[in-house]
Amino acid sequence: MNQAICIKSLRWPVGARLKGLALGLLLVFSQNPALAQDSAKTDQTEVRLISAVTAAGDLAKVPLGVAMTLKPGWKTYWRSPGDAGFAPTFDITGSSNVAAAEFSYPVPHRFELFGLQTFGYGGEIVFPLTLTPQQPGQPVALRAKLRYLVCEQVCIPYEHQLSLDLPAGLAAVSEDAALISRYQALVPDAGAKARFSVQDLRIANGTLSVTLRSDGAPLVHPDAIVEAPSGLYFDKPKVELLEGGQSARLDLPFEREEAGPDPATTALTFTLFDGERALEQTLVPGIFVASIGAPAIAPDAPALWPMLLVALAGGLILNVMPCVLPVLLLKLSHVLEHAGTARRHMRAGFLASAAGIVSAFGVLAGILIAVKASGETIGWGIQFQQPLFLGFLALLCFGLAANVWGWFQIPVPAIAGALGNLADRSEPRRPLLASFLSGVLATILATPCSAPLVGTAVGFALARGPGEILVIFLALGLGLALPYLTIAAVPRLVAWLPRPGRWMLWLKRALGLSLAATGLWLGFILVQQTGLVAAAPRDDGIAWQKFDAAAIPDLVKQGRVVFVDVTAEWCLTCKANKEFVLTQAPVADALGATQAMLADWTRPDPAISAYLASFGRFGIPMNVVYGPGAPDGILLPELLSSDVVMTALQQAK
Numbered sequence: 001m002n003q004a005i006c007i008k009s010l011r012w013p014v015g016a017r018l019k020g021l022a023l024g025l026l027l028v029f030s031q032n033p034a035l036a037q038d039s040a041k042t043d044q045t046e047v048r049l050i051s052a053v054t055a056a057g058d059l060a061k062v063p064l065g066v067a068m069t070l071k072p073g074w075k076t077y078w079r080s081p082g083d084a085g086f087a088p089t090f091d092i093t094g095s096s097n098v099a100a101a102e103f104s105y106p107v108p109h110r111f112e113l114f115g116l117q118t119f120g121y122g123g124e125i126v127f128p129l130t131l132t133p134q135q136p137g138q139p140v141a142l143r144a145k146l147r148y149l150v151c152e153q154v155c156i157p158y159e160h161q162l163s164l165d166l167p168a169g170l171a172a173v174s175e176d177a178a179l180i181s182r183y184q185a186l187v188p189d190a191g192a193k194a195r196f197s198v199q200d201l202r203i204a205n206g207t208l209s210v211t212l213r214s215d216g217a218p219l220v221h222p223d224a225i226v227e228a229p230s231g232l233y234f235d236k237p238k239v240e241l242l243e244g245g246q247s248a249r250l251d252l253p254f255e256r257e258e259a260g261p262d263p264a265t266t267a268l269t270f271t272l273f274d275g276e277r278a279l280e281q282t283l284v285p286g287i288f289v290a291s292i293g294a295p296a297i298a299p300d301a302p303a304l305w306p307m308l309l310v311a312l313a314g315g316l317i318l319n320v321m322p323c324v325l326p327v328l329l330l331k332l333s334h335v336l337e338h339a340g341t342a343r344r345h346m347r348a349g350f351l352a353s354a355a356g357i358v359s360a361f362g363v364l365a366g367i368l369i370a371v372k373a374s375g376e377t378i379g380w381g382i383q384f385q386q387p388l389f390l391g392f393l394a395l396l397c398f399g400l401a402a403n404v405w406g407w408f409q410i411p412v413p414a415i416a417g418a419l420g421n422l423a424d425r426s427e428p429r430r431p432l433l434a435s436f437l438s439g440v441l442a443t444i445l446a447t448p449c450s451a452p453l454v455g456t457a458v459g460f461a462l463a464r465g466p467g468e469i470l471v472i473f474l475a476l477g478l479g480l481a482l483p484y485l486t487i488a489a490v491p492r493l494v495a496w497l498p499r500p501g502r503w504m505l506w507l508k509r510a511l512g513l514s515l516a517a518t519g520l521w522l523g524f525i526l527v528q529q530t531g532l533v534a535a536a537p538r539d540d541g542i543a544w545q546k547f548d549a550a551a552i553p554d555l556v557k558q559g560r561v562v563f564v565d566v567t568a569e570w571c572l573t574c575k576a577n578k579e580f581v582l583t584q585a586p587v588a589d590a591l592g593a594t595q596a597m598l599a600d601w602t603r604p605d606p607a608i609s610a611y612l613a614s615f616g617r618f619g620i621p622m623n624v625v626y627g628p629g630a631p632d633g634i635l636l637p638e639l640l641s642s643d644v645v646m647t648a649l650q651q652a653k
Contacts, residue, residue: 040160044074044150049142049162050126050176056097057171058137064129064164065180066090066103066146068121074152075122078108080227082118085155088127088148096141100557102130106186107271107278110223110236117236119225126183140166188271188280190614190632195277196222199247199460203264203285208234210250212272218245219274224252227269231260267630267651282630284651287637287644304468308475311457315479318454350488352432354481356439361477362470364443369466385604390526390570393444397519401512442480454638458619525569529603540583542591547599549611552626552633555595561627561652563591566599566608566620573638574621581640590649627652 039048045068052063066088070076077085090103104127108119133140142164149157185193195216202209210224219241226234237250250272254263264286271280454476461472487493547564555562565582567574581587599608601620612622615635623640624633630652636644 038162038164040158040162042156042158044071044152044156045069045076045158047146047160047162049144049164050180051164051166051174052177052180053166053171054174055169055171056133056136056138056140056166057169059171060132060136062131062133062140062166062171063177063180063184064101064131064142065176065183066127066129066162067124067176067179068127068148069124070122070150072123074150075111075118075120076125076148076150077118077120079105080225081120082111083116085118085120085151086149088146090127090129091145091147092142093145094143096143097134097138098131098140098142099134100132100554101142101144102132102553102557104128104130104184104187106183107188107273107276108225110225112236126179128180128184128187137168139168140164142166186276186278188273188278190279190281193277194272194274194279196272196274196279198270198272198279198281198283201283201285206253208252208254208263208285210237210252210270210272212248212250214246214248219248220245222248222250222272222274224250224273225271226252226254227271228263228266229261231257232263232266265647265651267634267648269630269632280632282632282634284634284648287634287648304471307457307460307472310460311454311472311475312479312482314454314457315476316482318476318480319483346491347488348432349435350484352435353439353442354484354488356436356441357443357481357484358439358474358477359436360440360443361473361480365461365470365473368473369469385529385568385570385602387526387529390522390529394519394522394526396441397515397522401516401519405509405512439481439484443477454619522570525602528569540578541588542582542596544596544598547597547608547611549607552597553631556626556628556631559628561594561625561649562597563594563649564597564599564622564624564626564633566601566612566622566624568600568602568620570602571620577621577623577640581642581645584642587642587645590646594649625649625652629653 048067050065050067077087079087092098092101111118144162146160196212196214199213200211224237233255235253237252240249267282267284269282457472461469552562601608623636625648626633634648
């Protein structure tokens with residue numbers, strides 16, 4: 001995004017306007033540039049065109065850099081200079097065997113003078129330059145025109161003709177490779193290098209509030225630059241460090257012109273940095289808030305408490321997801337069959353089911369903590385990537401269906417068999433064991449579902465330490481167990497249900513059918529994972545291509561809108577998004593005009609896992625929209641709607 005001024009905190013006074021006019025005149029009447037060479041020197045700067053390799057080799061991307069050294073007190077500008085100045089431009093017209101050149105900007109510094117906010121660099125700076133040859137393996141002749149502005153008490157524009165020739169041959173490492181690499185590491189990315197992430201984003205009373213959460217060293221001097229369309233301007237943030245620097249809240253006052261865009265529905269590019277740590281993301285505040293769903297973090301409250309409420313609500317919503325609902329209905333049908341049972345027995349059964357749910361979530365948290373400590377990939381539902389687990393669960397669902405239909409009764413106390421035993425037993429303790437294990441089953445069946453707020457809570461937990469993982473998962477379990485706890489607390493609520501009758505036989509048959517269908521579905525995924533049956537191509541009228549994260553920046557530069565769908569055959573929420581939103585008009589028609597990428601996470605895939613983690617997600621579904629208006633992507637909520645997708649596509653376009 002190269003704009004002369006795209007961030008503005010104040011209206012320009014007359015003096016600033018005259019200064020801008022003088023700068024424009026200096027540009028018009030600047031002296032003729034010198035002949036092309038690999039370096040240039042002025043009274044204020046030294047500029048060199050450098051390469052990290054000694055030859056072109058067969059590289060598809062050649063790492064170069066524009067190194068600039070400024071005299072003390074002088075500065076040059078970032079891609080969005082702020083209230084004054086202009087960004088460097090790099091024109092490669094006249095080059096040979098050069099298809100494209102990507103000019104990158106390391107994290108900038110904020111400068112303040114006479115109330116004006118500007119962003120740029122002083123001292124030494126290297127702008128990484130990634131060159132794409134038209135024919136890899138052939139010599140490269142780069143001919144470039146560099147225009148830039150330097151300022152101290154006065155501002156001086158410069159223009160240099162620079163050249164660099166790389167022969168064919170082995171691409172050995174040059175003496176400038178370390179310098180280029182050091183500054184390339186300072187170019188903001190989506191957050192993997194920064195070790196902090198955006199935890200909350202909301203707008204209220206003319207202020208945009210951004211909450212950051214560190215995943216590494218404490219935050220010290222966090223800052224934020226927000227790039228927005230014309231008519232919307234953001235001021236310097238007021239920063240408040242929380243939890244000893246592990247979290248920070250940045251409040252940015254903004255000014256919106258009468259015809260300016262609505263900040264809540266506008267794609268805003270955030271560059272967030274703390275020293276040399278930096279991330280860059282394009283987010284729509286309204287969509288981000290919808291996906292998080294958590295209240296803003298109070299200055300005197302730890303960040304964990306709001307997320308516990310999110311986890312509790314997410315767990316409660318899981319009860320109505322297709323993965324878990326059959327288990328809850330089976331429990332209720334069992335209660336109706338034994339309506340005359342003493343109230344204390346009924347209460348004990350529901351408490352045992354709730355205990356099974358919470359205990360299973362605790363065990364799941366322990367497993368994830370251990371896996372994370374070992375350095376392996378973690379996430380919500382990743383056990384469904386394992387064929388043995390799928391086979392066991394498919395057989396379990398078939399056994400439960402047969403048991404519900406009355407084909408056989410599984411004796412207790414065999415633990416594996418007791419999972420399917422939801423019927424009453426004469427021994428006092430055996431029904432409690434069956435109820436407990438039915439709660440465990442509900443937890444297992446919940447994991448392929450990502451209800452609203454569940455992904456947010458899980459992502460928050462898995463990006464943090466063992467303590468947060470444990471308490472967030474216990475809160476999820478408590479939310480899933482709330483219906484059981486409610487009936488245990490008020491058993492007379494069962495009286496509101498219809499009286500037992502023949503309809504219960506039909507209900508049990510239907511529930512058994514749903515369990516059998518789940519077993520068939522899991523078996524189908526199993527044969528796909530083991531390669532016995534090839535996965536059918538996605539036939540929904542959209543030209544899906546295989547996910548390739550490296551290709552997205554080039555597509556965006558070409559003006560394309562890219563829609564990424566991270567999905568899996570075992571993800572029921574993904575299926576719901578597909579059937580009810582992505583394949584329906586007008587979304588399907590809009591996706592037909594985009595570059596649609598499908599990231600299939602049915603099997604383990606480190607590239608997809610890393611992509612999820614770059615957005616702070618550890619489960620699916622995940623959908624991201626890229627485009628000229630959102631080069632770093634707009635992250636959508638787990639449950640999609642037509643309005644959310646269409647708004648994001650329009651913003652990206």
